[in-house]
Amino acid sequence: MWLKxxxxxxxxxxxxxxxxxxxxxxFEAFIVGGAVRDYYLKKxxxxxxxxxxxxxxxxQTIFSQTIDVGIAHGTVIVLDCGEPIEVTTYRxxxxxxxxxxxxTVEFVRNLQEDLKRRDFTMNAMALSQSGEYIDYYxxxxxxxxxxxxxxxxxxxxxxEDALRMLRAVRFAAQLHFxxxxxxxxxxxxxxxxxxxxxxxxxxxELSKIFISAHASFGIDYMEKTTLGDYLHGNFTASNWAHYxxxxxxxxxxxxxxxxxxDLSLLTKYRxxxxxKLFVKTVLDAYESLRNGMSLVDLLRYDTIVLKTSFQFTIWxxxxxxxxxxxxxxxxxxxxxxHVNELAITGKDLLDWSSKKRGSWIKQTLDAAVExxxxxxxxxxxxxxxxxxxxxxxxx
Numbered sequence: 100m101w102l103k104x105x106x107x108x109x110x111x112x113x114x115x116x117x118x119x120x121x122x123x124x125x126f127e128a129f130i131v132g133g134a135v136r137d138y139y140l141k142k143x144x145x146x147x148x149x150x151x152x153x154x155x156x157x158x159q160t161i162f163s164q165t166i167d168v169g170i171a172h173g174t175v176i177v178l179d180c181g182e183p184i185e186v187t188t189y190r191x192x193x194x195x196x197x198x199x200x201x202x203t204v205e206f207v208r209n210l211q212e213d214l215k216r217r218d219f220t221m222n223a224m225a226l227s228q229s230g231e232y233i234d235y236y237x238x239x240x241x242x243x244x245x246x247x248x249x250x251x252x253x254x255x256x257x258x259e260d261a262l263r264m265l266r267a268v269r270f271a272a273q274l275h276f277x278x279x280x281x282x283x284x285x286x287x288x289x290x291x292x293x294x295x296x297x298x299x300x301x302x303x304e305l306s307k308i309f310i311s312a313h314a315s316f317g318i319d320y321m322e323k324t325t326l327g328d329y330l331h332g333n334f335t336a337s338n339w340a341h342y343x344x345x346x347x348x349x350x351x352x353x354x355x356x357x358x359x360x361d362l363s364l365l366t367k368y369r370x371x372x373x374x375k376l377f378v379k380t381v382l383d384a385y386e387s388l389r390n391g392m393s394l395v396d397l398l399r400y401d402t403i404v405l406k407t408s409f410q411f412t413i414w415x416x417x418x419x420x421x422x423x424x425x426x427x428x429x430x431x432x433x434x435x436x437h438v439n440e441l442a443i444t445g446k447d448l449l450d451w452s453s454k455k456r457g458s459w460i461k462q463t464l465d466a467a468v469e470x471x472x473x474x475x476x477x478x479x480x481x482x483x484x485x486x487x488x489x490x491x492x493x494x
Contacts, residue, residue: 110145113182117149117162118228120179121186124161126153127210128186129225129233136221139232139242140274149186150225152208158186172204189213192259211235218256218263219270219282220248245276253285261292264326265304272308272317278324286324293329301330302368309350315339331367332358341414349407352378356385356411377404384408388426389417394472395465397430398438405430434471434478441468442480443487451487466490 114130121128128151130138137144151158155170164178173188188206190213207213210225210233217223220241225233232239241248247270249256249263257264264286267278278286293301308317319336321327327334338357344350351374355364360382365375380400385408387396400408409423421429435441445460467486471478476486 108143108145110147110182110184113180114147114149114184115228116180117177117184117186120161121149121151121153121158122228124153124157126151126157128153129210129227131214131225132217132222135224135226135232136238136242138226139221139224139239147184149184150189150210150213151186152189152210153186154188154206158188173206190216192216215250216259217250218260218266220250221270223250241279245274246279247271247274247276247282248279249282249285253282254289257285257289257292261289262296262300262304264289264293264324265296265301268317268320268324268326269304269307269311271320272311272313275313275316278320283324286326290325291329293326298367299369302370305330305354305368306347306350309354310345310347312343314342314344314350332361332364339414341416344410348374348377349381349410352381352407353411353414356382356415360386380404381407381411385411388412388419392426394433395469397426398433398435398468398472402427402430434474435468438464438468440478441471441483442478443467443483447480447484448487451484452491463487463490 118128118130128149130147131150132148134144134147153161155167155173155175158175158177159165162177162179166176166178166183168174168176168185169187173190175186177184177186189208189210191205191207192203214223214225214233214235220236220238222238223236224238227233236250237248247267249267267282267286270276271278308314308321311317315336318327318334318339321330321334322336332354335357339353342353344353351365351368351370355361355378358364362375362379362382365378370378381404384392384396384400384404387393387400388408389412397405405426406423409419409426411417412419430436441464443464445464448460448463449456467476467483467490470476470486471483476482
């Protein structure tokens, strides 16, 4: 019924068909996890996972097209229904010696046993293909109260996987939910164990915080829980009061900025070379804006970099003499929009001079760009040739 009340994304329709076939074979199957949470919140989520009482081998018997992606942990991808659907057998987990993953996994036939191992009550709900919620741990009540609450004993949940502490902060930033008192105290108590978590996993969660609707709220929790004390960089909520972005690279650039433009943080968090180049360019543009951007710098930076660096001045309460529209207007009014548009090349300079190749070529081309930008000479090859002879006192 529930699937008839709304527009049905293909993943959800495929999941419904998978559940029907599993049930027809005599087993239970439900949609679980974040998709159920977001469905209750009326948010879009097309990453639909299924939990089932069927064993992995039984799923492979029911469906003709499957992929083993984590069969040791009970997970099989089903391809029969038009979209890949991840199907995982109900399971319980043993101790987590490394604070990251269970030492052993045991398959079970009981849904409640499976759901009780999950991190937060809002993620521990299940949804039948007929639209019935299975909610053993009051997930809907906690969502209605806008509270993030661990399933069962918070200490145990965070002992199992320390990343869950950072996930709590991320959900707070995304949903603007508060962290339930016992869950919050457990995070404070266990905060140091975040150091056990692979830095790549931490980077993913921080990226999600940076692009959340309430990033400063999340950064505030990084302070209050002391999680930030055990991670690279400084997490001070007051620096993020005016910040908002949906671009993770902008988030990392701003994180570096509020940490004294410390680019080494990108290496510590294993960010990509593409991230590093973007962040360095934006921070350079920000400094140029603060010091009065030259025409050469205005030419050098594209509009995305200019917009980002201008946003930084707003978030940092820096007063500029011009608006963003005026800045873009100046850029658009430049005689050339890219250095490649210069009407002469290094080959031209060699043709016009008796000098051999050397650093003088770049220096001359840079001077020519500046002369064109300052409207000392038009961007015309003949006029630039005349400028060149005057510049070098030749001819």
